[in-house]
Amino acid sequence: xxxxSKQQDWLGNIRGDVLAGTVVALALIPEAIAFSIxxxxxxxxxxxxxxxxxxxxxxxGGRPGMISAATGAMALLMVTLVKDHGLQxxxxxxxLTGLLQLISGYxxxxxxxxxxxxxxxxxFVNALAILIFMAQLPELTNVTWEVYAMTAxxxxxxxxxxxxxxxxxxxxxxxxCIVVLTGVAMYLNLDIRTVGDMGELxxxxxxxxxxxxxxxxETLQIILPYSVPLAVVGLLESLMTATIVDDLxxxxxxxxxxxxxxxxxxxxxxxxxxxxxxxxxxxxxxNVKSGGRGRLSTMVAGCFLLIMVVxxxxxxxxxxxxALVAVMIxxxxxxxxxxxxxxxxxxxxxxxxxxxxxxxxxVWTHNLALGVFVGVLLAALFFANKISHFMYVGSVMDDVSGxxxxxxxxxxxxxxxxxxxxxxxxxxxxxKVTIDLSHAHFWDxxxxxxxxxxxxxxxxxxxxxxxxxxxxxxxxxxxRFGVHDNPEEIEKxxxxx
Amino acid sequence: MTTQKRQVLACxxxxxxxxxxxxxxxxxxxxxxxxxxxxxxxxxxHETAVTSDFSGNIGLxxxxxxxxxITNLEQQQNKLKMQQGxxxxxxxxxxxxxxxxxxxxxxxxxxxxxAVIDLEESMRVLVIGLRGQVHDKQEKQIGAKLEAVIRSIHxxxxxxxxxxxxxxxxxxxxxxxxAADKAVDMVASSSLYKDLTCHLxxxxxxxxxxxxxxxxxxxxxxxxxxxxxxxxxxxxxxxxALCDYQQQHNIDLTIMxxxxxxxxxxxxxxxxxxxxxxxxxxxxxLLR
Numbered sequence: 001x002x003x004x005s006k007q008q009d010w011l012g013n014i015r016g017d018v019l020a021g022t023v024v025a026l027a028l029i030p031e032a033i034a035f036s037i038x039x040x041x042x043x044x045x046x047x048x049x050x051x052x053x054x055x056x057x058x059x060x061g062g063r064p065g066m067i068s069a070a071t072g073a074m075a076l077l078m079v080t081l082v083k084d085h086g087l088q089x090x091x092x093x094x095x096l097t098g099l100l101q102l103i104s105g106y107x108x109x110x111x112x113x114x115x116x117x118x119x120x121x122x123x124f125v126n127a128l129a130i131l132i133f134m135a136q137l138p139e140l141t142n143v144t145w146e147v148y149a150m151t152a153x154x155x156x157x158x159x160x161x162x163x164x165x166x167x168x169x170x171x172x173x174x175x176x177c178i179v180v181l182t183g184v185a186m187y188l189n190l191d192i193r194t195v196g197d198m199g200e201l202x203x204x205x206x207x208x209x210x211x212x213x214x215x216x217x218e219t220l221q222i223i224l225p226y227s228v229p230l231a232v233v234g235l236l237e238s239l240m241t242a243t244i245v246d247d248l249x250x251x252x253x254x255x256x257x258x259x260x261x262x263x264x265x266x267x268x269x270x271x272x273x274x275x276x277x278x279x280x281x282x283x284x285x286x287n288v289k290s291g292g293r294g295r296l297s298t299m300v301a302g303c304f305l306l307i308m309v310v311x312x313x314x315x316x317x318x319x320x321x322x323a324l325v326a327v328m329i330x331x332x333x334x335x336x337x338x339x340x341x342x343x344x345x346x347x348x349x350x351x352x353x354x355x356x357x358x359x360x361x362x363v364w365t366h367n368l369a370l371g372v373f374v375g376v377l378l379a380a381l382f383f384a385n386k387i388s389h390f391m392y393v394g395s396v397m398d399d400v401s402g403x404x405x406x407x408x409x410x411x412x413x414x415x416x417x418x419x420x421x422x423x424x425x426x427x428x429x430x431x432k433v434t435i436d437l438s439h440a441h442f443w444d445x446x447x448x449x450x451x452x453x454x455x456x457x458x459x460x461x462x463x464x465x466x467x468x469x470x471x472x473x474x475x476x477x478x479x480r481f482g483v484h485d486n487p488e489e490i491e492k493x494x495x496x497x
Numbered sequence: 498m499t500t501q502k503r504q505v506l507a508c509x510x511x512x513x514x515x516x517x518x519x520x521x522x523x524x525x526x527x528x529x530x531x532x533x534x535x536x537x538x539x540x541x542x543h544e545t546a547v548t549s550d551f552s553g554n555i556g557l558x559x560x561x562x563x564x565x566x567i568t569n570l571e572q573q574q575n576k577l578k579m580q581q582g583x584x585x586x587x588x589x590x591x592x593x594x595x596x597x598x599x600x601x602x603x604x605x606x607x608x609x610x611x612a613v614i615d616l617e618e619s620m621r622v623l624v625i626g627l628r629g630q631v632h633d634k635q636e637k638q639i640g641a642k643l644e645a646v647i648r649s650i651h652x653x654x655x656x657x658x659x660x661x662x663x664x665x666x667x668x669x670x671x672x673x674x675x676a677a678d679k680a681v682d683m684v685a686s687s688s689l690y691k692d693l694t695c696h697l698x699x700x701x702x703x704x705x706x707x708x709x710x711x712x713x714x715x716x717x718x719x720x721x722x723x724x725x726x727x728x729x730x731x732x733x734x735x736x737x738a739l740c741d742y743q744q745q746h747n748i749d750l751t752i753m754x755x756x757x758x759x760x761x762x763x764x765x766x767x768x769x770x771x772x773x774x775x776x777x778x779x780x781x782x783l784l785r
Contacts, residue, residue, distance in 0.1 A: 016546040023553045162552035172553025248564055250541070250571065282555050289563050291549025334555025 005295060009064045013293045017065075020292025021300025024067055024283055026175045028054075028305050029316070030327040031283070032070045033195055038135045039075040039275055040082040041090065042199035046070040047309050048206040049094075049274025054302030056265040057279075062257030063242040064295045065249065067283040068265060069302075072132045072331075073237050074230055074276045076366050081226045091211035093223040093230065094270035100231035102263030110255035113239045119351040120375035121240055122340045123358025125281065127371055128237075129336035130363055136325045136332075139193070146190055147322045154181055154326025172290075174327045181323035182315070195324065196317030202309050206272040229369040234278035236372055238262050241279035248288045282331045350382040388416035393423035403432040413443035417450035426457050433458045438469025503621035504534045507600075508609065508646075511585040512633045514626030519589045520661030521780060522624040523598045528689050531621050533600040535589050537582040538609045539575060547571060579604065610645050617650045627658035627774065639774050647755055647770070647783060653683065654755070656774065656781045664749035664780075668696040670739055670773075673710045676754020680784040681714050684752060685721040697728040698742055700735040736772040743779060755783035 028050055036046030050069035057068040082090050104110070140151065157177035162168045185192060195201070213219050242253045258279075266276050287297055309316060344352055354375050362371030391410035398405055404425075412420050435454070442448055451467075458465045507522035509515045519535070526533035547570045586602040593600050605612040613623060625646065632638040647654055669684060671677045681697075684690050697714050701707035707730035718726050731738040743751060755770045773781060 012542070013545040016549055019549065019551065020546075023551050027553050158554050159556060162550075162554065168552065170551055172551055174553050244560065248560070248567060250567075285555055285560050285563065286553055288546075288567075289548075289555075289559070290551050290553065291546035293546050330554055330556070333557055334559050336557065337560075338557040339561055 005059075005064070009295045011294070011296070013291075014296065016291035017294045017296035018300050020287050020290035021297040022304055023172045023290040024287045024292065024297065024301040025304035025308065026172050027283060027286055027327070028067070028069055028301060029309060030174065030178060030319075030324045031072075031280070031331060032305070033198070033316075033319075034135075034324050034328045035070045035072050035075040036275070037198050038072060039078050039090070041087055041275060042201075043195060044200050044202040045087065045090075045273065045275050046075075047202050047274075047305070048272055049269040049277050051206065051302045051306040052269040052272045052274050053265040053277045054298050054305070056268045057261050058295045058299035058302065060257075060264050061261035061295075061298070062254035062259075063245055063279075064253075065284070065287060065293045065297055066238075066241055066245045066253075066258075066279050067287050067298055067301055068238065068262065068277060068279045069283065070275055070277040071234075071237065071280050072135065073128050073233050073368050074278055076131055076135070076368070077229050077233060078226060078275065079366075081223070085222055088212045089219070089223055090275055091209075091270050091273065092213045092219065093226045094266055094274070094276040095211065096220075096223055096227040097230040097234065097276045098263045098266030098268075098270060100227055100263070101235055101266060102260055104231065104235065105256050105258075105260030105263055108256050110235070110239060110259045113236075113255065115376055115380075116236070116240075116372065117354065117376070117379045119347075119354040120358050120372055120379060122337050123355040123375050124236065124240065124362070124368060124372055125335060125337050126340060126355070127359045127362035127368065128281070129332045130359065131366065131368075132328060132332040132335065134363075136328050139321050139325045144192070147192055147320075150181055150185070150190075150192070150320060150322035151326050151329070154178075154323050155329060157181075158326060158330050174330065177326055178319055178323045181326075182319050185320045186318055190320070193321040194317060195319045195321065198321070201313045201316055202306075203313055205306065205310060206274070208271055209273055211270065229367060230276050232369045232372075234262055234266070234276065235259055236368070237281065238279035241281050241284050244281060245284050245288060248285070249293060282334045285334065350386075354378045354382065384413075384415045387411055388413070388419070391416045391420060393420065395425075397430075401432065402430060403434055404428065404430045405434045405436060407436045408440035410439075411441045411443060412447035412450065413441075414446035417446045420447070420450050421454055424454050424458070426461055429461070430463055432464045432466070434466045434468060436468050440469075502532075502619075504532045504619055505529075506534050506536055506613070506616060506620045506623050507589075508536050508538075508613070508623065508625040509585060509589050510537065510626075510630050511581070512626060512628065512630040514628060514657055515585065515589060516592060517659065517661045518624050518626050518657045519593050521655055521657050523593045523596050523600075524661070524663065525622055525624065525655065525689060526598055526600075527596070528691070529621070529687065533593065533598055534616075535586055535593075535600050535602040536612060536616065537586050537602070537604050538612045539578045539582055539604065539606050540608060541571070541575065541606065547574070575606075609642050610649050613646055613650055617652060620650070620652050622653045622655060623650065624655045624657060627656050637775070639771075643774070644771065647785075651785050653785070654783045656783065658780060659778065662749060664693065666694045666696065666746060666748050667750045667752060668698055668739070668743060668746075668748040669714070670735075670751060670753040671697055671699045671710060671714045672701070672735075672754075673699075673713065674754060676785065677714075678717070680752055680754050681717045683784050684724075685718050690721070691723045694725045694727065696742075696746060696748060697726055698731060698739065699729070700731045700733065700738045702732050704730065735769060736776055739773065740776045740778070743777065748779060750780050750782060751777060752782045752784060755785055 032046040032050040033043040036043045053068045078090055081093060154177045157180060158173045161173040161176050238258055239255055242255060242258050246253055262278060269277060340355060357378055358371045358375035361374045362368050391412060393406055393408050395404060395406045455465045505522050505526040507518050509518055522533055547567060582604050590600055590602055627639055629640040631641055669681060697711060699707045699710050711728045711730060715726060715728055731742060
């Protein structure tokens with residue numbers, strides 16, 4: 001199942017995929033190096049990871065044309081693990097992350113993505129952009145003016161080079177930025193930090209190695225608190241990116257297969273000395289923009305990246321960090337959802353609060369999983385609040401029999417239960433009270449006990465209470481009947497409204 | 498009587514065979530008194546990119562701009578494709594209306610295979626050309642999607658490969674398999690084959706087996722009204738023998754079961770249906 005793919009997925013767009021894959025590989029190199037630096041490991045860890053993840057997801061992933069590699073979202077989560085326990089524990093955590101993702105794929109947890117609302121997704125993306133930008137700041141503080149000049153020139157190249165006639169649209173501008181800045185730095189013999197100062201680069205093809213950690217309970221206790229958020233964030237970003245690529249290409253993808261694919265990719269990365277990764281929003285957009293659509297584009301990106309770094313390591317060492325910083329600023333600008341800022345005024349306040357809360361929590365804690373959790377929780381609360389407004393109790397007096405008849409309409413559940421009770425006039429002295437429930441929905445036991453309370457109160461005031469239409473109303477306690485997947489039952493519950 | 502309402506579905510794409518597909522579909526529609534529907538699909542080649550820009554950078558709003566750009570381009574392309582399809586359908590409708598048969602037509606997005614699977618419920622028989630637009634002039638090729646279409650639906654499929662001539666002599670290729678039995682059954686019960694001469698042909702190198710099989714099939718066909726049955730046994734390689742017989746006796750239409758084996762079997766040993774599709778000069782009616 002995981003290895004099955006349509007011929008078109010591989011060979012439908014050969015020229016476009018190879019060219020786009022090459023463009024992406026060139027853009028992946030600085031990112032993989034930069035993210036390794038964020039995580040606090042040698043650049044080779046990120047580069048090996050990027051190769052393994054791209055290669056494996058090309059084959060087993062559920063979204064053709066999506067680019068997965070070492071990412072910032074994941075790198076930010078592993079900083080303290082690397083600092084406290086070292087690289088080997090990171091590799092073990094990567095393995096475990098892959099395993100968790102693989103299991104979640106088989107449990108079809110990808111469908112849980114439907115709980116993540118659009119505002120949370122926007123918040124996640126914006127927070128990610130801000131974090132990537134913030135991660136560049138150490139390279140820009142306490143440095144000489146040359147670094148600022150180089151970074152500014154780099155950004156200039158990236159955004160202005162495409163306007164150069166003819167070659168502007170052929171050569172990837174981030175590559176031009178890196179090549180030119182490296183040339184300038186070497187020619188002027190500038191004393192600025194280069195990639196070579198940041199740690200080891202790959203000099204061989206990746207080799208299979210089992211993480212050197214003791215297979216004990218203590219090890220699990222160390223890595224599990226890292227693996228769980230890594231798995232969650234990896235799947236979240238991957239599924240979000242898959243949706244973005246789905247939208248851009250007007251095609252569909254298999255989300256559960258993507259979960260399994262990400263899992264296998266991380267297991268592969270862990271065994272080849274790489275760090276955990278996931279899908280990359282920015283690179284996937286670059287891939288689609290460059291004309292990549294098929295699985296081939298991802299595979300070309302991974303392989304080309306590895307070939308380049310293994311054979312050009314002497315040159316890559318010379319790349320000034322300022323050039324990388326320029327590329328990463330571009331990535332953070334490109335990842336940021338500009339639209340969400342423009343539409344801040346038009347969107348409902350609740351949507352803005354969810355988005356901003358997600359961003360704030362992430363930037364505060366550097367943990368994207370936590371931000372998403374807060375966002376989803378807020379969204380659920382806002383939703384419960386909104387839906388509770390759809391409750392109304394009307395009443396008429398039947399003078400002949402001296403009966404007060406209440407008609408309950410709408411949703412009665414924990415949030416609207418108190419308002420439900422407030423709608424009854426217990427001070428009115430009547431002999432008989434009839435409560436018509438046929439248009440009410442009782443969702444939980446809070447709603448049911450609120451009704452009990454109303455009945456008891458009326459009885460204490462000396463009235464006879466009659467409930468009508470309970471059958472329709474009690475059918476709405478969905479939990480008891482478990483009708484989620486039965487259209488007929490749902491029709492029965494929702495019918496008449 | 499749900500079968501009465503089921504349609505004859507003709508798949509057309511504007512290739513050279515389109516006209517004969519329409520003719521054969523009209524012939525069936527008239528003979529079995531079923532409504533005729535013309536189908537044209539607009540294939541979106543999502544796997545190929547419409548734009549490519551190697552500048553490799555992303556800035557504010559790149560995603561939104563990219564989506565807008567791709568959407569606009571695809572909209573223009575697909576509008577053109579839709580117009581083209583409408584013209585094809587229109588021409589085909591006019592062509593068929595000359596015979597005083599009034600077809601309905603439908604246009605669907607996406608793959609042909611998806612479209613016929615979606616329409617399978619309401620379909621009585623599918624009429625399709627041997628080659629589509631892609632292989633239009635390549636005599637030795639069969640359409641890229643033909644096998645997948647045949648395998649994916651379980652309705653009779655008429656494969657058209659030549660200009661229309663009203664079938665008078667039909668041939669049933671009988672080998673005693675379940676699919677062949679079903680084919681004979683259908684011929685016996687359908688009004689399509691009324692007043693035709695039917696050659697029942699069995700290719701088997703063992704004469705007594707061939708006799709036994711022919712006896713079986715003739716017994717099945719006896720119930721059919723107005724059907725002249727001529728039974729023959731042949732020797733040699735089945736596809737070659739059948740095609741030779743077809744030419745010698747001016748057979749207008751060959752009826753047989755199709756793709757009774759799995760894909761794997763066919764990949765290793767070659768499919769009989771595939772060979773017949775390549776070699777036959779006259780339309781094939783595949784019954785599954």
